[in-house]
Amino acid sequence: MKSSLLALILGSSLLAPFAEATEYNHIQTDASTVGFSYKQMGVAIEGQLKKFDAQFSFDSSQLAAAKAIFEMDLVSLDAGSEEANDELAKKDWFHTLAFPKGKFVSTAFRALGNNRYEVSGAMTIKGKTKDISAVFTMTPQHNTAVFDGTFTLNRADFAIGEGGWADVGVIANDVRIQFHLLADAGK
Known part of the structure; x- marks a missing residue:
């Protein structure tokens, strides 16, 4: 038993330099989801972004070269009803007539350990970048590979919910974004 365990440890350590790292460079958008949640008068509301495009390159052994560019089709926001979706398109919310797309461009990735990472970058929505x-x-x-993550967006930073909707007591300022992305090494 000891000799087979020792052989396994030695064998895996000798082969480690030959293990090939994988660069994931294609997001399968049809198998991926981007959702959001927020509170309106204390009640949790959930929705999703139905369409987005992505340029992606991620190799955990070369984080300095990793990049992600996500272009979001804000017209495709689905807040659960046609009435809510129509409201989101209005000038006080996303003003999709003037700003149909949002964009995230990564600036850095860093390893946190245990297959956990942090991506930083610039988010542009409604002409405002943060x-x-x-x-x-x-x-x-x-x-x-599956990439699962979350972050919180402050809607006031992007003028989402202007005028009477700016009151964060009615609709919370924090919007939680969840993403589940399936990527492959296909392209």
């Missing part, structure tokens, strides 16, 4: 950071886990699965 720095944000998100913590995520990466779970490799052969030639694919």
Whole structure:
């Protein structure tokens, strides 16, 4: 038993330099989700972003070269009803007529340990740009990996909910964004 354990340890340490790191560079948008949640008068509301495009390159062994660019189709926001979706498109909210897209561009990635990472970058919504950071886990699965994470967006930073809707006592300022991205090494 001891000799087979020793052989396993030695064998894996001798092969470690030859293990190939994988660069995940293609987000499967049809198998990925981006959701949001917030509180309106104390009641939790959930929704999702139905369409987005991504340029992505992530290799955990080369974080300095990692990049992520997400372009969000804000017209595709779904807050659970047609009435709510129509309201989100209005000038006081996302003003999708003038600003149909939002964008996140990464500036840095860092390892936190145990397949956990942090990405920092610039988020632009409704013509306003703010720095944000998100913590995520990466779970490799052969030639694919799952990236799951969350971050909090302050809606007032982006003028989301202007006029009478600016009162954070009615609709909370904090909007929690959750993402579940399936990436592969396909391109």
